[in-house]
Amino acid sequence: MPALGIAECRRFIRAVSDKAKEMGVPVSIAVVGPEGHLIALERMDGAGWITPETAWAKAFTMAAFRSMSPRFQDGLVTQHWLRERNPQLAVNAAVFTGGRIFISGGAAPVFKGNTMVGAYGISGGTSDQDEVMGRHAREKIGWRHTPEKDDTPQEVKDHINAIYERIGLGQRRL
Numbered sequence: 001m002p003a004l005g006i007a008e009c010r011r012f013i014r015a016v017s018d019k020a021k022e023m024g025v026p027v028s029i030a031v032v033g034p035e036g037h038l039i040a041l042e043r044m045d046g047a048g049w050i051t052p053e054t055a056w057a058k059a060f061t062m063a064a065f066r067s068m069s070p071r072f073q074d075g076l077v078t079q080h081w082l083r084e085r086n087p088q089l090a091v092n093a094a095v096f097t098g099g100r101i102f103i104s105g106g107a108a109p110v111f112k113g114n115t116m117v118g119a120y121g122i123s124g125g126t127s128d129q130d131e132v133m134g135r136h137a138r139e140k141i142g143w144r145h146t147p148e149k150d151d152t153p154q155e156v157k158d159h160i161n162a163i164y165e166r167i168g169l170g171q172r173r174l
Contacts, residue, residue, distance in 0.1 A: 001115070002112035002113060002115050002117050003033070003112075003117055004031065004033060004039055004110060004117045004118045006039060006040060008141065008143075009031040009039050009040040010040065011141045012029070012031060012120065012137050012138075012141055012143065013029045013031070013040060013042050013137075015136065015137035015140040015141055016029045016122055016133045016134065016136070016137040017029070017042070017044055019132070019133045019136045019137065020044060020124070020125070020133055021044075023125070023129060023132070023133070025124060025125040025129050025133075026044040026045060026046035026047040026124055027044055027047050027051060027055070027122050027123060027124030027125055027130065027133065028041065028042065028043040028044065028047050028048075028051035028052040028054070028055040028122070028123050028124055029041070029042050029055055029120065029121070029122050030052070030055035030056040030058070030059040030120065030121045030122075031059060031110075031118060031119070031120045032056070032059040032060055032063050032118050032119055032120075032121075033063070033117070033118045034063055034115075034116050034117055034118055034119075035063065036059070036060040036063040036064060036100070036119075038056060038059075039118065041055065041056060044124070047123075047124045048123075048124055050123075051123040051124045052123075054102055054104075054121070054123035055106075055121040055122055055123040055124075056121060057099070057100055057101065057102035057121065058075060058102050058103075058104060058106060058107035058120075058121025058122070058123060059107060059118075059119045059120050059121035060097075060100045060101070060102075060119075060121070061075070061078070061100070061101050061102055061103055061107065061119075061121070062074070062075060062078070062107045062108055062109050062119035062120070062121065063109065063116075063118065063119040064093075064097075064101070065078050065103075066109040066116055066119065072109075074105070074107065074108040074131070074145060075103060075104050075105045075106055075107035075108065075121075075127070075131075076104075076105040076127065076131065076163075076164075076167060077160050077163050077164070078103050079103045079104060079105070080163045080166070080167060081159075081163065082103060084163075090103050102121075104123075104127050104130075105126075105127025105128060105130055105131045106121060106122040106123060106125070106127055106129075106130020106131055106133070106134055107119065107120065107121040107122070107130075107134070108120060108134060108138070108145040109145055110138075110143050110144070110145065111143075111144040111145065111146060111147050111148065112144075113147070113148045114147040114148050114149050115147075116147075120134060122134050146174075150174075152174065157174040160174050161173055161174055
């Protein structure tokens with residue numbers, strides 16, 4: 001069964017850190033397994049004191065929500081989907097999980113083949129900056145945030161693409 005190893009998590013963290021330094025934005029980066037348990041967490045020098053917990057919560061949230069539905073491609077889609085459909089769900093989920101739910105950009109699931117093997121969260125920049133760092137690092141080390149065989153229903157893809165369009169990310173498509 002595919003899994004995330006600490007060595008590849010460290011490569012991801014290094015790639016995020018390099019991009020964060022280039023952008024001048026110190027961050028914290030967390031990587032969790034598919035059940036939300038922490039694999040790796042790092043806080044860059046100068047990152048805000050609460051960013052490690054926020055990064056971990058973002059990663060935990062992506063693992064939890066992506067396990068529920070192919071609709072949740074990343075933190076931005078999850079945030080906007082909940083805002084449109086059921087804003088109270090995020091609050092309730094945070095209560096039910098002891099505050100572990102934090103929905104924001106800078107988070108995505110990680111797939112090997114068709115298996116979700118974990119998720120990551122980045123915290124310290126704006127949602128957009130955290131997203132840029134995450135995409136850069138994923139591309140650099142070859143992590144996928146979608147399954148290899150995408151069986152997402154077309155109506156779900158259309159909805160996600162409409163969300164991307166509304167939030168100014170129309171260039172991003174499923």
